[in-house]
Amino acid sequence: MAKNKAGEQTLAFLRVPIISTWGTVVGPMEGEGPLGDYFDKILDNNLYEGDKSWEESEQKMMQHSMELALEHAGMSSKDMEFYLAGDLLNQIIVANFTARFFDVPFLGVYGACSTLVEGLALGSTLICGEYADKVGVSVSSHHDTAERQLRFPTEQGVQRPMTAQWTVTGAGSYILGSSGSGIRITHATIGKIKDLGISDTNNMGTAMAPAAFDTIKANLQDLGRKVSDYDLIITGDLGILGLSVLKELMRAEGYVTDNVSDCGVLIYRPDQDTHSGGSGCGCSGVVLSYLLKQMVERRYLRIFLIGTGALLSPISAFQGESIPGIAHGVVLEYC
Amino acid sequence: MEVILKAFLLGGIICAIGQLLMDLTPFNITPGHILVGYVTVGAILSAIGLYQPLIDWGGAGATVPLSGFGHLLAQGAIDGVKNKGLLGAMGGGLESTSVGISAAIVFGLLTAIFFRPRG
Amino acid sequence: MEKEEILRQKHASREKLLAKWVLMNENAKNLVQKEIQMDHQTVIAWEAKAEGEKKKLLMKLRISIDKQQKAFQKIDSLEYKKKAGPLAPKPTTVRNVILAFFFGGLICTIGQLITNLFIANGLLDKDAGTATAAVLIFAGSFFTGLGVYDELGKYAGAGSIVPITGFANSIAASALEAKREGFIYGVGARLFMVAGPVIVYGTVVSILIGLIYFFMR
Numbered sequence: 001m002a003k004n005k006a007g008e009q010t011l012a013f014l015r016v017p018i019i020s021t022w023g024t025v026v027g028p029m030e031g032e033g034p035l036g037d038y039f040d041k042i043l044d045n046n047l048y049e050g051d052k053s054w055e056e057s058e059q060k061m062m063q064h065s066m067e068l069a070l071e072h073a074g075m076s077s078k079d080m081e082f083y084l085a086g087d088l089l090n091q092i093i094v095a096n097f098t099a100r101f102f103d104v105p106f107l108g109v110y111g112a113c114s115t116l117v118e119g120l121a122l123g124s125t126l127i128c129g130e131y132a133d134k135v136g137v138s139v140s141s142h143h144d145t146a147e148r149q150l151r152f153p154t155e156q157g158v159q160r161p162m163t164a165q166w167t168v169t170g171a172g173s174y175i176l177g178s179s180g181s182g183i184r185i186t187h188a189t190i191g192k193i194k195d196l197g198i199s200d201t202n203n204m205g206t207a208m209a210p211a212a213f214d215t216i217k218a219n220l221q222d223l224g225r226k227v228s229d230y231d232l233i234i235t236g237d238l239g240i241l242g243l244s245v246l247k248e249l250m251r252a253e254g255y256v257t258d259n260v261s262d263c264g265v266l267i268y269r270p271d272q273d274t275h276s277g278g279s280g281c282g283c284s285g286v287v288l289s290y291l292l293k294q295m296v297e298r299r300y301l302r303i304f305l306i307g308t309g310a311l312l313s314p315i316s317a318f319q320g321e322s323i324p325g326i327a328h329g330v331v332l333e334y335c
Numbered sequence: 336m337e338v339i340l341k342a343f344l345l346g347g348i349i350c351a352i353g354q355l356l357m358d359l360t361p362f363n364i365t366p367g368h369i370l371v372g373y374v375t376v377g378a379i380l381s382a383i384g385l386y387q388p389l390i391d392w393g394g395a396g397a398t399v400p401l402s403g404f405g406h407l408l409a410q411g412a413i414d415g416v417k418n419k420g421l422l423g424a425m426g427g428g429l430e431s432t433s434v435g436i437s438a439a440i441v442f443g444l445l446t447a448i449f450f451r452p453r454g
Numbered sequence: 455m456e457k458e459e460i461l462r463q464k465h466a467s468r469e470k471l472l473a474k475w476v477l478m479n480e481n482a483k484n485l486v487q488k489e490i491q492m493d494h495q496t497v498i499a500w501e502a503k504a505e506g507e508k509k510k511l512l513m514k515l516r517i518s519i520d521k522q523q524k525a526f527q528k529i530d531s532l533e534y535k536k537k538a539g540p541l542a543p544k545p546t547t548v549r550n551v552i553l554a555f556f557f558g559g560l561i562c563t564i565g566q567l568i569t570n571l572f573i574a575n576g577l578l579d580k581d582a583g584t585a586t587a588a589v590l591i592f593a594g595s596f597f598t599g600l601g602v603y604d605e606l607g608k609y610a611g612a613g614s615i616v617p618i619t620g621f622a623n624s625i626a627a628s629a630l631e632a633k634r635e636g637f638i639y640g641v642g643a644r645l646f647m648v649a650g651p652v653i654v655y656g657t658v659v660s661i662l663i664g665l666i667y668f669f670m671r
Contacts, residue, residue, distance in 0.1 A: 157607015197531030350558020428660025
């Protein structure tokens with residue numbers, strides 16, 4: 001058996017990757033949310049001054065978040081040996097156009113809203129395998145670009161159902177290194193696609209919850225751990241409804257759920273009228289920075305972060321296909 | 336005054352039916368479905384003579400909802416047949432609604448030219 | 455032919471599992487799913503090489519294995535929906551309907567006032583209706599441009615979709631947002647994203663009505 005694998009689905013990183021620095025850029029609504037103070041840059045508007053399209057602005061957000069992360073690390077972009085990035089737009093154009101700017105070896109990754117954790121897992125693998133010492137990971141999402149691609153034009157008067165989630169306008173970038181101080185990524189659990197027949201694009205939390213549950217179970221089994229071995233188990237963007245479904249699934253199989261939470265629940269205040277909470281790559285993408293700061297302050301020592309993705313496309317949604325859910329997890333430890 | 340109250344009541348009821356359709360049916364009903372449904376149903380009701388009484392009673396309460404647009408289409412086609420026969424059946428509907436369609440196209444285009452989407 | 459018979463029998467015996475699938479534990483389910491998958495790939499390999507009648511028979515077997523797999527998934531899906539469904543928040547239907555009634559009625563009232571104004575200024579009833587539609591379409595487009603109509607839609611629901619202003623809103627919103635993709639394939643083409651179906655089916659129905667009327671006359 002491969003020596004760096006634990007159990008069925010979990011990678012154990014013996015040469016442990018460290019998240020040294022990060023950078024986050026968010027939109028105004030996320031800035032007003034409860035975590036607003038933790039983000040590096042808050043835009044006044046959902047558009048950068050002078051930009052003609054939201055797509056252009058989303059690209060700038062991703063780029064600026066990485067530049068902030070580089071600045072915090074005192075690195076230049078050329079010091080990144082590999083750059084992994086992804087987003088929600090067709091053909092991941094935001095990531096591709098950002099990589100055009102940095103001019104470093106680049107792999108585009110797509111896992112819908114699980115992209116952050118997918119990128120962290122792959123970046124960690126590069127470092128653990130001694131293929132690199134510095135790897136950059138970026139993700140982004142933007143409410144308006146996502147809405148117009150997946151649902152309705154933003155100016156159209158529609159009522160969002162209570163189960164709908166609000167795509168986060170935000171970009172997060174993280175620098176993984178092979179040495180130094182910071183938060184360590186000790187394990188990654190690669191998830192399986194779970195599709196239990198939910199086809200409502202306004203109910204992604206319910207579509208993704210089984211995948212998240214499966215990955216949590218696999219991680220605990222592979223590492224012989226209990227839920228309480230983690231200070232926090234946090235999913236990427238199940239939202240309020242998805243989180244309650246996940247907890248229901250966990251309780252049904254006898255797991256405790258006190259320390260289970262969700263980034264999409266944390267990022268907005270209840271009165272921000274998002275209905276079921278936040279979603280999108282940028283959701284876990286920016287909330288992770290908050291979690292890392294909590295770890296630096298020793299509030300949490302070991303976190304299991306599970307990125308959750310709804311792998312649908314506008315075409316599959318119109319054709320009435322059900323939504324395949326995916327979930328990958330990384331174990332974060334403070335050292 | 337009575338006319339206005341009737342328009343409010345009838346218009347409100349027609350819209351409330353749309354809301355019930357959106358909230359209570361298990362399918363995902365979008366504005367597109369609602370608009371197409373109302374035009375089609377309005378045209379059919381008009382053809383069997385059930386829509387004109389609504390207009391006589393509620394005025395704009397029946398003409399402003401999109402089912403009124405369907406009514407215009409149907410009456411246009413019927414008038415077309417009366418005046419021009421088969422050719423009228425083809426063109427009558429669009430003829431009677433041409434002002435509405437043209438207005439929607441022109442104002443839609445002007446909106447795109449003069450405004451920017453805010454999100 | 456004998457190898458196929460074995461697969462067919464395995465397939466048939468699995469059919470019996472459908473009834474007790476809900477009660478099976480996850481490991482047992484995984485074993486069955488794995489067996490289905492293995493059988494499926496075997497049949498595909500045979501089918502690729504077979505010809506004529508035999509190929510057709512194998513194709514039928516493959517399709518029935520497909521169906522069996524979907525049947526198992528369907529059971530899981532229903533079970534899950536039973537569990538997750540009740541957790542979903544219900545739409546606030548009563549409030550929505552009242553708001554739709556109020557705002558829908560309000561827009562129609564405004565329409566009636568405009569119509570009265572046109573009639574008072576000497577327009578015929580029918581022309582006044584058409585002119586009112588044009589004014590309302592202008593208003594719907596204008597408030598869409600100002601970014602107000604989508605806010606109204608949040609509260610009014612069908613009350614802002616069903617009136618002709620809603621038709622104008624869906625046209626203007628689609629056109630407005632496509633501005634960056636240019637005026638031909640962006641604005642020009644997308645303008646009809648929602649209006650297109652309305653015009654298509656409206657026209658078709660009107661022609662059908664015209665034809666029926668023509669032949670009944």
